[in-house]
Amino acid sequence: MTSFGGFPEADRNTPIPDVFFNVLLPEVEDADELRVILHVLWRVQHMHGTYRALSDADIIGAGLGASSERVRAGLEKAVKRGVILRAVHGAQTLYFLNSPRGRLAAETFAARGDDDSTGSYSEPLERPNSFRLYEENIGPLTPLIADALRDAEETYTADWIADAITLAVEHNKRSWKYCEAILKRWKEEGRGQKQDRRDNQAARRRDAREKIKRFLEG
Secondary structure (H helix, E strand, C coil): CCCCCCCCCCCCCCCCCHHHHHHHHHCCCCHHHHHCCCHHHHHHHHHCCCCCCEEEHHHHHCCCCCCCCHHHHHHHHHHHHHEEEEECCCCEEEEEECCHHHHHHHHHHHCCCCCCCCCCCCCCCCCCHHHHHHHHHHHCCCCHHHHHHHHHHCCCHHHHHHHHHHHHHHHCCCCCHHHHHHHHHHHHHHHHHHHHHHHHHHHHHHHHHHHHHHHHCC
């Protein structure tokens, strides 16, 4: 057995739902099934696209410290247990995590196939800076927050998200709802235009004060 050197101070993290520890872990006795479940949880959390799913090759070929036969047996047990969903369309087979997003994606895939699978077969992605910023400044990254951040990245620029998180910290409002409210306001009102209006108003106030001062001194 190789000695483990310990976890690094800063590293990417994979959110795991509490139900895994409260319900699944006491029930799953097979180590190969547990390997497959953890691997799918890890891979799906780092994917983008309509179908956050894996193919047979993605799972069986991952190795996971066991033979392909053992990994396949573990996969079948996870599917039978309902942790992982198998969806088939024609000659294609994909595996989805049994979550609200995964169930919807599995149904969509089974009905119309792999029309937009930009996230299906990709390697785990580097976590966006917004994920790290949120964890470092707001709080733990739950699956719901991770999904919200991914959605935000499709609508807003990385700079906007970073600035919204910074404002939330400055105002001691450490929540994603507050950050999201800032982003929505900027989008609706125009971030630059609103700041320009504030600058113009401040300039007019300064001019008025100067005029009053000159009048009183004259």
